[in-house]
Amino acid sequence: MNNSPVVNLLQQLEPFSNLSEDSLQKMSSTMDVVYFPQDSKFNIQFSENPEENASLYFVIKGRIAEFDEEGRQIALYLHHTFFGESVLLKKIKQSHYEVKEEAIAYRLHGDDFMEWVKLPELANYFFNSITDKLEQMHKSRQMASSSEALMGLVVDAPIKALNVLSSSATVKEAIDQMATTQVDACLVSHDMAGQQTATDVMSAYGIVTAMDLLRAISSESDALNQPVSSFTRAPVISVHHHDYLFNALLKMTRYYVNRLVIRDDKGPVAMLYQKDLMGHFATQSGLGMLTLESVSSLEEIEKVLQQVDDLIVNLNTRGVKTHYIAKLATEVYRKVFQKVFELLSPDAALYEGCFIVMGSEGRAEQVMKTDQDNAFILPDIDADTLKRIRPFAERMTETLIQLGFPKCLGNVMVCNPMWFQPLTEFKKQLKSWMDAQDEASFMNLSIFIDAEGVFGDETLLNDCKQLVFDWANTYPQFLRHFAKPVLQFETPVNFFGRLVLEKQDQQDLLDLKKGGIFAIVHGVRCLALEFGIPQANTHWRIKALMEKGFFSEEFGYELGETLNFFNTLRLENMISLKQAGTSEQVFTNKQNKIQVTHLSTLQQDLLKDAFDVVKRFKKMLNQHYKLDALL
Numbered sequence: 230m231n232n233s234p235v236v237n238l239l240q241q242l243e244p245f246s247n248l249s250e251d252s253l254q255k256m257s258s259t260m261d262v263v264y265f266p267q268d269s270k271f272n273i274q275f276s277e278n279p280e281e282n283a284s285l286y287f288v289i290k291g292r293i294a295e296f297d298e299e300g301r302q303i304a305l306y307l308h309h310t311f312f313g314e315s316v317l318l319k320k321i322k323q324s325h326y327e328v329k330e331e332a333i334a335y336r337l338h339g340d341d342f343m344e345w346v347k348l349p350e351l352a353n354y355f356f357n358s359i360t361d362k363l364e365q366m367h368k369s370r371q372m373a374s375s376s377e378a379l380m381g382l383v384v385d386a387p388i389k390a391l392n393v394l395s396s397s398a399t400v401k402e403a404i405d406q407m408a409t410t411q412v413d414a415c416l417v418s419h420d421m422a423g424q425q426t427a428t429d430v431m432s433a434y435g436i437v438t439a440m441d442l443l444r445a446i447s448s449e450s451d452a453l454n455q456p457v458s459s460f461t462r463a464p465v466i467s468v469h470h471h472d473y474l475f476n477a478l479l480k481m482t483r484y485y486v487n488r489l490v491i492r493d494d495k496g497p498v499a500m501l502y503q504k505d506l507m508g509h510f511a512t513q514s515g516l517g518m519l520t521l522e523s524v525s526s527l528e529e530i531e532k533v534l535q536q537v538d539d540l541i542v543n544l545n546t547r548g549v550k551t552h553y554i555a556k557l558a559t560e561v562y563r564k565v566f567q568k569v570f571e572l573l574s575p576d577a578a579l580y581e582g583c584f585i586v587m588g589s590e591g592r593a594e595q596v597m598k599t600d601q602d603n604a605f606i607l608p609d610i611d612a613d614t615l616k617r618i619r620p621f622a623e624r625m626t627e628t629l630i631q632l633g634f635p636k637c638l639g640n641v642m643v644c645n646p647m648w649f650q651p652l653t654e655f656k657k658q659l660k661s662w663m664d665a666q667d668e669a670s671f672m673n674l675s676i677f678i679d680a681e682g683v684f685g686d687e688t689l690l691n692d693c694k695q696l697v698f699d700w701a702n703t704y705p706q707f708l709r710h711f712a713k714p715v716l717q718f719e720t721p722v723n724f725f726g727r728l729v730l731e732k733q734d735q736q737d738l739l740d741l742k743k744g745g746i747f748a749i750v751h752g753v754r755c756l757a758l759e760f761g762i763p764q765a766n767t768h769w770r771i772k773a774l775m776e777k778g779f780f781s782e783e784f785g786y787e788l789g790e791t792l793n794f795f796n797t798l799r800l801e802n803m804i805s806l807k808q809a810g811t812s813e814q815v816f817t818n819k820q821n822k823i824q825v826t827h828l829s830t831l832q833q834d835l836l837k838d839a840f841d842v843v844k845r846f847k848k849m850l851n852q853h854y855k856l857d858a859l860l
Contacts, residue, residue, distance in 0.1 A: 235260055235335055238287060241309060243831050244354030252348070259341050265293065265332040273316050274323040282339035283316040291332025295727075296325045302737050303727045304833060305329070305826035312830075315727075317342060318355060354831075358783075359838040360790045362831075383477055383491055384470040386506060388499040391490070393418060393434075396458040400442055403457040413439035414488060416497055417461045430496040435461025438488075467492045468501070475549065475557070477501060482521070483560045521564045527572065530565055530632060534598070537561050541596055542804055551596060551796040552768055559593040562586075562634075566603070567684045569628050576618045582607040583685035587641065591679040592750070592765050594796065597803045599820065600637040601629055602676055604648035606655050606689040615651065622649045635813060641676055652689050656696055663700050666710050674711070678754060679765045694763070701758045712755040712854045715847060718743040722840040728825055728833070739836075741795050741802075742821035745843045749792045752850045767792060784845075791842040794835060798823055 235257035239245040245253065263286065265271070273283045286293075288306050295304040295312065306312045316324050317339050337345075346355055354362070392406045392415040403415050416434045437460050445452040445460050467490040468477045477489055487503035524530055537558060544554045563586065570584065588602035589595040605622060607615070626644035630636055643649045647658065659677070662670035678697060682690045701708055721729040721744040730737040750767050757770040760777055764770050768789050775785035802823045806816050825833060851857060 235287075238289070238309070238335070242287070242311065243829075244351050247350035247354075248348070252345075256337065256341075256345060257335075260287075260335045260337050262289075263334050263336045265291065265328040265334065267291075267328055267331040269328045271326050271328075272323050273313050273326065275316050275320045283313050284339050285311060285313045285317065285337040285342045286334040287311045287337070289333045289335060291328065291334075292330040293332050293334075294327050294329050296327065297723055297727050297729065298325075301730060303730060303825070306830075310830045313339075314342070314355065318346070358787060359794075359835060359842060360783075360786045362835055362838065363790045363794055381474045382470070383468055383472050383474055383501060386474055386477070386501055388491060388501050389505070391497055391499050392416065393497070394457060396456065398457050399454055400445060400457050400460070401453040403437060404439075404442060404453075407439055412500055414500065415457065416465065416490065417458050419458070431465050431467050431490070431492060432463075434465050434490075434497065435463045436465045436490070437461045465490050465497075467497065469493070470498060473549075473553070474506065475544070475553065477506060479557045479560060481506070482557070482564065521561065521568065524568060525572075527569075527628065527632065530568060533561070534565065534633060538597075538807075541800075545797070545800055545804065550793055551800050552594065552766075552793050554800070555594050555596045555796075558596050559590070562590070562595070562598070563683045565632065566629070569625065569632070570684065573621065573624055573628065575621055578607075578610060578614050578618050579605070579621060581686060583687055583689040584643075584683045585680045585690055586683055587676045587680040589679075591681045592767055593681070594750075594767060596796075596800050597807070597820075598633050598635070600635045600817075601626070602637055602641045603629075603643055604641070604677075604680070605643045605650075606693060607649070607651045608686070608689065609651045609653050619646070619649065635817070638817075639672075641673075652692065655693055659693060659696055660700075663697070663707065666707065671711055671714065675751060675754060678758060681765050698758065698761055702761070705759075708755055708759050709854045709856070709859060711758070712752065712850060713856055713859050715748050715752045715755070715850050716856055718747065720744060720748070720840050720844050720847065722837060722844065728837060728840070730825060733822070736824055737826060738819075738822040739825050740822050741799050745795050745840060746792065746799070746821075748843050748847055749788060749795075752846060753788075755850070755854075787842050788846060791839045794839050798828075798832070798836070 236250065236253045239248070239253050239257065240250075245256075248256070276282045286306075288308055288310050290308055293306045293312070294302050295306070297303050304312070312326075313324075315321055345351060389412045390410045392403075392410055392412055394403055394406065394415050394417050396417055396419050398417070403417075406415060407413055415437050417437060419433050419435070435458065437457055441460050441462070442452075442457075445455075449455070466480060466484050466486050468480055470491050470493050480489055481487065481503055489501045490497045491499040491501055521530075521533055524533065541554055541558060544557075545551070566584065566586070570579075583606045584603065585591070585606065586603050589599070590602050607618075622643040626636070626642045636642070641648060650658065659674070662674050674697065678694070680690060680694070701711075718740075719729075721739055723729055728739060730739050732738075753767050753770045753774070756762075756774055756779060757764070760774065760779065762770050762773045762777075764773060771780065771785050771789045774780045775782055780788065799821060803816070803820050806819060811819070825836070828836065
């Protein structure tokens with residue numbers, strides 16, 4: 230047979246595309262063609278006898294569905310997909326198939342495949358850990374988009390010289406140095422011996438800008454001869470030289486600064502300016518977010534949010550990990566909340582409170598705008614003042630809805646009096662939830678534990694959070710009951726390692742949130758509460774649990790990458806729903822539910838690996854909290 234079409238197909242299929250052309254020619258020479266009539270059914274089974282064993286099939290045309298033992302469709306194989314490897318590698322006794330549309334496939338006999346799979350190019354795909362597979366997938370996507378400026382490193386950006394002066398230098402010396410280098414800022418070092426890490430080294434510096442010195446000269450007649458250290462500010466906002474330019478953009482957005490100090494592992498080395506970054510990103514979308522502080526109307530905010538939506542799609546396409554995209558989106562959304570607050574001309578009493586976001590917003594894991602989860606904790610005020618300012622909460626909720634942040638179906642928003650209370654009443658509410666220990670109370674506590682302050686007096690939030698941490702420390706049995714919902718949903722993988730799907734609207738869907746995301750997020754949340762970990766982000770909580778020795782380094786990385794993979798599939802599904810123009814109701818119902826048959830073979834395999842990590846994590850939590858005894 231003519232092998233060139235076979236080689237052409239293999240060259241387009243991961244991981245066979247990693248093989249040399251010579252290897253592909255040799256592989257194709259042992260393959261033959263198989264015809265499958267429409268509506269026919271067949272099985273693939275494992276045998277210890279190589280002559281009778283299963284084969285690997287590469288679909289040329291048609292559609293072939295795979296079913297589990299209970300007759301549920303678990304996969305659909307189309308052109309440029311392959312199947313049968315799970316029987317060979319996992320020694321599954323039997324797999325069941327039905328031909329949905331007349332099909333033709335190339336067949337590679339099982340004993341030949343088992344020899345080829347020993348090669349590193351294939352072994353890395355079929356036998357590597359989920360962490361390695363996901364990392365390779367991200368690298369492949371990033372290599373395919375290497376021209377994307379956002380994916381560049383800080384060290385590759387247009388940078389400026391760094392002015393560094395001692396604390397004894399005068400203002401005049403600082404001005405002379407700025408004039409010489411044409412860089413309008415200086416770092417001023419302080420004598421802090423014994424620093425060990427780069428971040429510690431950065432704390433040994435303050436920063437002063439030309440504008441700071443102009444103000445000093447205009448207000449003090451002898452400023453030129455004074456130590457420049459008298460006018461420095463701290464902390465110095467910096468970025469590592471091997472970090473993504475994407476993260477430099479993130480920091481400029483977060484801190485409202487137009488320059489960053491670049492550091493290496495030993496300390497500061499250069500300066501990066503916003504105007505230079507903007508020039509480097511000349512063709513990039515989404516940069517309007519850098520000017521968010523200057524917007525003066527809701528219409529301008531809407532334009533920035535549209536740019537953010539475009540940038541989210543762009544970054545996902547380029548292979549940026551979802552938790553990095555979420556960090557950027559989070560910073561912009563929080564700046565939007567603060568800007569909306571200011572534009573609505575709030576009562577002076579509101580400036581004394583703390584606006585918080587919770588749930589996925591609080592964990593900085595929300596990418597696309599989904600339902601609101603927010604609250605306002607106020608200082609203890611009199612009833613008349615509370616009554617006077619309450620209408621503002623309604624206005625803020627409605628304005629956020631107008632900007633595309635949907636109403637929370639559970640009413641977890643500042644417009645709900647339960648989430649707009651003075652400190653003492655808010656703490657009473659928390660105590661009642663901890664005492665009640667029913668499903669609704671646990672849900673409210675779960676939402677609140679992930680809270681982070683957006684603006685205002687964060688000591689109010691910290692006071693409330695400490696109350697919950699103290700309670701968990703005093704009543705350890707509380708955590709057992711709090712952790713029980715981790716086992717609420719079945720992991721959608723059966724005994725044979727196949728995905729279990731649900732039928733909805735004539736589609737075979739898999740709920741990522743119920744099947745995997747919830748178990749990871751809530752399980753890690755419970756452990757964070759037990760170990761007194763203050764971070765809200767799940768990835769930071771996992772890192773802290775690794776540092777405390779609860780997770781091994783290997784499992785911690787697996788768990789974090791698994792969550793990121795789930796969230797990536799969820800994000801891509803949400804983007805697809807948005808681009809298809811689905812209604813808000815359909816979007817809400819299907820944002821967590823993916824069509825597995827639309828995934829590539831690699832993604833389907835990774836999904837099975839990911840759910841295996843979830844099952845191991847749930848087993849770990851079951852043993853740790855002895856949850857079986859509560860069921």
